Amino acid sequence: MSNFVFLIPSEEEGPKRYSDVEWEKLLPDVKKAAQTLGYTSELWEKDGETEYDEYDWDELPKDVKAAAVILGYDEDSWDE
Numbered sequence: 001m002s003n004f005v006f007l008i009p010s011e012e013e014g015p016k017r018y019s020d021v022e023w024e025k026l027l028p029d030v031k032k033a034a035q036t037l038g039y040t041s042e043l044w045e046k047d048g049e050t051e052y053d054e055y056d057w058d059e060l061p062k063d064v065k066a067a068a069v070i071l072g073y074d075e076d077s078w079d080e
Contacts (some may be wrong), residue, residue, distance in 0.1 A: 038051055040051030
């Protein structure tokens with residue numbers, strides 16, 4: 001029997017899909033996207049804010065916007 005754990009994001013679509021996933025269990029590409037947005041394990045676990053939280057979608061740098069998309073954001077959900 002293997003000891004693999006498969007991470008399945010919640011069935012919720014959009015930015016909340018990873019909100020209940022612990023930092024250590026994030027898939028590598030999702031964790032990298034979160035780091036690009038400024039998250040650390042501590043900020044992630046405490047639902048903290050990063051410097052980009054105050055930016056509008058149109059103000060985000062290209063790489064940060066791409067990371068936000070990986071986490072499930074689009075312009076509407078980001079600007080809420």
